[in-house]
Amino acid sequence: MIVAEQKPFEEIKAKIAKANKVLVVGCGTCVTVCFAGGEKEVGILASSLRMATKIDGNPKQIDEVTVQRQCEWEYLDTIKDRIGEYDLVLSLGCGIGVQAIAEHFPEARVVPGLNTSFLGLPVEQGVWEERCAACGNCILDLTGGICPIARCSKSLLNGPCGGSHDGKCEISTPDRVVECAWDLIVKKLMARGELDKLLEIQPAKNWQTSRDGGPRRIAREDLMLAKE
Amino acid sequence: MKYLKGLLDQIGIGGARIEMFYMSSAMGGAFAEAVTMMTERVRKLGPNPVSK
Amino acid sequence: MTPHDRFEPQLLAFCCNFCAYAAADLAGASRIQYPPNVRVVLLPCTGKLDVLYALKAFESGADGIMVAG
Numbered sequence A: 001m002i003v004a005e006q007k008p009f010e011e012i013k014a015k016i017a018k019a020n021k022v023l024v025v026g027c028g029t030c031v032t033v034c035f036a037g038g039e040k041e042v043g044i045l046a047s048s049l050r051m052a053t054k055i056d057g058n059p060k061q062i063d064e065v066t067v068q069r070q071c072e073w074e075y076l077d078t079i080k081d082r083i084g085e086y087d088l089v090l091s092l093g094c095g096i097g098v099q100a101i102a103e104h105f106p107e108a109r110v111v112p113g114l115n116t117s118f119l120g121l122p123v124e125q126g127v128w129e130e131r132c133a134a135c136g137n138c139i140l141d142l143t144g145g146i147c148p149i150a151r152c153s154k155s156l157l158n159g160p161c162g163g164s165h166d167g168k169c170e171i172s173t174p175d176r177v178v179e180c181a182w183d184l185i186v187k188k189l190m191a192r193g194e195l196d197k198l199l200e201i202q203p204a205k206n207w208q209t210s211r212d213g214g215p216r217r218i219a220r221e222d223l224m225l226a227k228e
Numbered sequence B: 001m002k003y004l005k006g007l008l009d010q011i012g013i014g015g016a017r018i019e020m021f022y023m024s025s026a027m028g029g030a031f032a033e034a035v036t037m038m039t040e041r042v043r044k045l046g047p048n049p050v051s052k
Numbered sequence C: 001m002t003p004h005d006r007f008e009p010q011l012l013a014f015c016c017n018f019c020a021y022a023a024a025d026l027a028g029a030s031r032i033q034y035p036p037n038v039r040v041v042l043l044p045c046t047g048k049l050d051v052l053y054a055l056k057a058f059e060s061g062a063d064g065i066m067v068a069g
């Protein structure tokens, strides 16, 4: 899922400083399950902003709404009658949600309340880690189900590099220990008796399927509505 | 509780305005003491800045 | 300051049904004096307390909050 994190309170406060009527829009999908922009976070942030702006002597009307998914027109239509009443929309969706609001409601001024961080999962309660970089050409079958694109700091295809030390990546610091993805891959394949898989050298990856090929698009004729 | 106090500090209300107390059902005196303590503390802090 | 112009804070006490609420009850029943500034809200357990309850209380003008369990 998409993992995001709320921006610092002061930054959000500064972003809405000039507005008088603000609608805080949450999203009920990815950012709800990573506790960044669901109905509850919307409630806490809106209430906090109402009080903080009042204490600062600059009270605002700050209302709340959470849609099931900010990144689909159909769900955004549920707020189309309300959105015009506000001079600012504070989106607690991921970057896709923010852009969807801006695109679907061209009149609306929308600001992001979250920093969209990565594609990942919760490894334990309250801790999220990156797992996929959406490279557009998945090779997880070669690497024991561990992604070297997203989880190796250098995105090596034939790792590990010489910086791998005791299972830790060389970018590790005392405050931030990063597991070496290639150490994980080697150990996993070793345990399975498939280490010979790594004897085959992987050729340079074609990054055109990734961001290097420019913005990506998928169009499926089988799903598209027939045009007259 | 730590998160909430931090949040209240950020808003400008002040984390000191909320406190957690532990007591058993047999501690009527402790309840009265806690209320007295909080009343004194909040009296010093003055009114909630939000309601001004 | 005379007792009349001194600031009387409005406190809200979120109490667990089984401990603090009973303690408050006992304080009343045994005539222990405590300031009249507190309003008690009963929760089935203080685990039910939500950040939003506290924020709403402050937003509605509470001067202080006690969570007792």
Ligand code: SF4
Pocket: A131, A132, A133, A134, A135, A136, A137, A138, A139, A140, A147, A148, A149, A150
């Ligand atoms: S190989 Fe590419 S698609 Fe597969 S998990 Fe890694 S980044 Fe994602």
Ligand code: SF4
Pocket: A151, A152, A153, A154, A155, A156, A159, A160, A161, A162, A163, A164, A165, A168, A169, A170, A171, A179, A180, A181, A182, A183
């Ligand atoms: S130490 Fe491991 S994870 Fe870090 S860059 Fe080298 S191979 Fe990649």
